[in-house]
Amino acid sequence: MRKTKAIYLVLTVMLVTLALSACGGNNKENASPSSNASESAPASSSAANPSVEPKKDPVTLTFLIPNTDDVTPYNTIFAEFQKQTGNKVEVQALPGGDYDNMLKTRFSTGDFPDVFLMQPGTKQYVKLRAEETLTEWSKEAGVWDNVIESIADFQKTPEGLAYGVPFGKTGQMGVFYNKDVFTKAGVEPPKNYADLIEIAKKIKAAGVTPFYEAVKEGWPTQIFYLSGWVSQVDQAIGAEGVQKLNVNQMKLSDIAELKDLFVKAKELKDLDLFQKNALSGTYDEMQNEFGDGKIGMIFMLDGVLPQLEKKFGKEFLTDKVGFFPFPSATDAGTAMITPPNQLMVPSKAKHLEQAKELVKFMISQESINTFYASQPGIPIFKGATSEMYPVQQTVQGFIDAGKSTVNVQNRLTASFLDLGKTLQNFHIDGDIDKAINEMAKNYIKDGNSKRLTGFE
Amino acid sequence: MKRLKYPLYFSFPAIAVFLLFFITPTIIGVYYSFTDWNINADAIKFIGLDNYVELFKEPRLKQAFINTIIFAAAVTVLQNVTGIALALILNEKLKSRNLLRMIFFMPYVIAPLVIGYIFRAIYHPGHGIVNQFLDLIGLDFMMQDWLNDPKYALFTIIITDIWRVAGFSMVVYLAGLQFIPKDLIESSSIDGANYWSRFRHIVFPLLAPAFTVNVLLAMIGSMKVFEIVMVLTEGGPGYTTEVFYTLIRTTFSSGEMGYATAVNMLLFAFVSLVGVPVLMMMKKREVEM
Numbered sequence: 001m002r003k004t005k006a007i008y009l010v011l012t013v014m015l016v017t018l019a020l021s022a023c024g025g026n027n028k029e030n031a032s033p034s035s036n037a038s039e040s041a042p043a044s045s046s047a048a049n050p051s052v053e054p055k056k057d058p059v060t061l062t063f064l065i066p067n068t069d070d071v072t073p074y075n076t077i078f079a080e081f082q083k084q085t086g087n088k089v090e091v092q093a094l095p096g097g098d099y100d101n102m103l104k105t106r107f108s109t110g111d112f113p114d115v116f117l118m119q120p121g122t123k124q125y126v127k128l129r130a131e132e133t134l135t136e137w138s139k140e141a142g143v144w145d146n147v148i149e150s151i152a153d154f155q156k157t158p159e160g161l162a163y164g165v166p167f168g169k170t171g172q173m174g175v176f177y178n179k180d181v182f183t184k185a186g187v188e189p190p191k192n193y194a195d196l197i198e199i200a201k202k203i204k205a206a207g208v209t210p211f212y213e214a215v216k217e218g219w220p221t222q223i224f225y226l227s228g229w230v231s232q233v234d235q236a237i238g239a240e241g242v243q244k245l246n247v248n249q250m251k252l253s254d255i256a257e258l259k260d261l262f263v264k265a266k267e268l269k270d271l272d273l274f275q276k277n278a279l280s281g282t283y284d285e286m287q288n289e290f291g292d293g294k295i296g297m298i299f300m301l302d303g304v305l306p307q308l309e310k311k312f313g314k315e316f317l318t319d320k321v322g323f324f325p326f327p328s329a330t331d332a333g334t335a336m337i338t339p340p341n342q343l344m345v346p347s348k349a350k351h352l353e354q355a356k357e358l359v360k361f362m363i364s365q366e367s368i369n370t371f372y373a374s375q376p377g378i379p380i381f382k383g384a385t386s387e388m389y390p391v392q393q394t395v396q397g398f399i400d401a402g403k404s405t406v407n408v409q410n411r412l413t414a415s416f417l418d419l420g421k422t423l424q425n426f427h428i429d430g431d432i433d434k435a436i437n438e439m440a441k442n443y444i445k446d447g448n449s450k451r452l453t454g455f456e
Numbered sequence: 457m458k459r460l461k462y463p464l465y466f467s468f469p470a471i472a473v474f475l476l477f478f479i480t481p482t483i484i485g486v487y488y489s490f491t492d493w494n495i496n497a498d499a500i501k502f503i504g505l506d507n508y509v510e511l512f513k514e515p516r517l518k519q520a521f522i523n524t525i526i527f528a529a530a531v532t533v534l535q536n537v538t539g540i541a542l543a544l545i546l547n548e549k550l551k552s553r554n555l556l557r558m559i560f561f562m563p564y565v566i567a568p569l570v571i572g573y574i575f576r577a578i579y580h581p582g583h584g585i586v587n588q589f590l591d592l593i594g595l596d597f598m599m600q601d602w603l604n605d606p607k608y609a610l611f612t613i614i615i616t617d618i619w620r621v622a623g624f625s626m627v628v629y630l631a632g633l634q635f636i637p638k639d640l641i642e643s644s645s646i647d648g649a650n651y652w653s654r655f656r657h658i659v660f661p662l663l664a665p666a667f668t669v670n671v672l673l674a675m676i677g678s679m680k681v682f683e684i685v686m687v688l689t690e691g692g693p694g695y696t697t698e699v700f701y702t703l704i705r706t707t708f709s710s711g712e713m714g715y716a717t718a719v720n721m722l723l724f725a726f727v728s729l730v731g732v733p734v735l736m737m738m739k740k741r742e743v744e745m
Binding site: 098101127218277417421424427428449450 | 581603604709710711712
């Protein structure tokens with residue numbers, strides 16, 4: 001009897017260990033065939049092409065990108081890269097909304113991509129724990145020579161370290177308008193904020209909806225506040241104020257100029273200047289209505305331009321779409337620019353050397369021009385050729401005149417967490433104090449959860 | 457009759473698996489709800505009840521709590537009423553009985569996410585079928601922006617979910633109806649009982665076990681509602697249709713794992729607090745019958 005008992009005990013233990021090892025073992029088994037596959041596939045392709053003398057065994061690099069970004073230019077660049085080095089690049093497009101978290105999850109399980117595209121700026125360094133996980137670029141030769149100064153400065157920490165290489169174009173946020181509608185209503189871009197309201201009223205009188213707000217989707221509602229920030233909040237609090245916010249020495253709810261933006265947004269609603277059913281407004285419908293001339297103005301970012309081109313053609317974009325910044329009380333305002341995305345390489349990437357080689361290849365003159373040919377915009381590299389839309393030339397004009405500022409969200413380390421939701425709610429109840437307190441609270445919450453100094 | 461006796465240790469493997477895969481994760485979960493576990497930080501610190509204190513200060517929790525209760529109550533009641541009604545009708549000798557049973561059960565087989573996407577199109581304020589239909593039959597004053605108007609959003613989700621789950625209740629009740637002895641029904645009709653009193657005094661009491669199962673499943677299921685809300689409104693507009701699980705999702709996706717686990721524990725406690733007494737009450741009622 002005792003013997004059988006012992007046998008059952010042993011069996012039980014074996015079963016448990018088996019179950020446990022099955023969990024752990026899976027990883028290994030999964031990892032090995034994929035790494036085999038990645039090595040064997042290019043090996044066979046180089047064998048088929050004996051004229052190229054491979055320096056090393058060609059590898060397959062993985063490149064992560066949010067699926068909200070257009071991959072066409074990247075594919076062209078990578079095809080060229082493969083032709084020149086034999087190394088293949090596999091593009092993995094992850095869902096845009098969950099991109100950061102999926103990336104973090106992959107990092108924490110040790111599943112590193114070789115290169116990935118990331119939103120701009122140094123605030124991402126905290127999120128990704130840059131010093132432990134990412135390659136540092138500031139001393140790397142051939143990376144910074146062509147990047148324009150303001151962007152290179154923005155990319156580096158106060159200590160001069162850079163964990164990402166800027167890539168792409170600077171963007172813009174502000175008010176895009178339909179020129180036909182403006183002609184119909186007989187108005188010109190505004191000279192100050194009061195002027196903007198007058199224009200909107202005239203457009204409404206001409207039978208067109210002045211503004212469209214995609215409230216259902218949440219995120220578009222933020223642009224009013226972010227572009228308003230550079231024109232009116234920055235003037236009031238200055239760089240010093242932003243630094244104070246960064247270490248939580250100032251509260252968002254104490255900034256009168258920010259609160260004023262909520263007042264202004266409510267005024268637009270009270271004057272009935274938004275489309276009917278603003279709560280069900282979507283980004284897609286906004287584009288359609290704007291293109292059809294049913295809408296006069298949209299608070300938007302330049303990401304909408306390629307979408308509009310796809311729907312209404314290039315002529316529409318060059319001839320019919322105009323841009324102006326969020327006007328301040330006294331002048332036409334400051335143009336809000338958004339820095340380019342950045343390329344990052346995990347320090348534990350499987351093919352670190354080739355990955356760095358790829359990044360350098362991507363910022364070479366030819367690759368950059370390939371990129372701008374497909375996604376024209378305000379270039380961040382000296383000597384790059386990029387055909388700009390008139391709306392982008394407008395912004396370039398503001399940049400040249402020294403009237404441009406980088407989006408505050410890129411300058412602050414903590415984020416305006418859930419701002420879209422807060423603003424959605426604000427659209428429903430119109431409670432200014434509640435909205436701004438919630439914004440302030442969520443900002444501190446995000447700083448706290450990122451363990452930033454001053455927030456704990 | 458001699459009862460076979462098995463040694464206790466026959467159950468050890470099962471107990472081991474149960475401990476390992478069910479009890480341990482639950483206990484670990486409880487532990488994490490007392491920590492500041494966060495995707496942005498390396499160290500996990502024990503912080504006692506801080507997460508829960510924070511949670512109760514959160515106005516969104518209150519809203520999520522109220523919405524969850526409204527949703528659960530409405531769905532539980534209406535799902536069972538519809539389920540019994542459908543079961544009674546489809547228990548009659550109808551020609552297309554089997555086809556109809558299948559049709560009513562079908563929504564339950566479709567993934568809630570897919571249903572959500574379909575209904576998003578159906579409820580579209582402009583070209584959705586609902587508004588188009590109302591317009592067609594001259595009830596255009598009843599046209600609403602069903603999913604984006606804070607007044608109607610939760611109600612719309614409830615209706616959609618009932619459409620989805622009523623078929624499941626129907627199947628359980630149909631099974632229950634099969635167990636009711638035919639002679640009871642026959643003798644009652646000889647005694648002159650009409651349909652309603654037959655239902656009240658014979659059919660419904662004998663359906664008690666099916667009723668217990670259905671009410672309990674509906675209650676627990678609807679308190680844990682997630683997909684259908686997520687895909688129809690994402691808890692919006694604003695926070696008007698926020699339920700427990702959409703709140704958990706938001707906190708998880710902002711990386712606050714410890715906090716999100718605390719929300720989850722709260723839901724667990726809440727479901728148990730409501731579920732266990734209801735189960736006990738209904739079990740007692742079954743015995744008395």
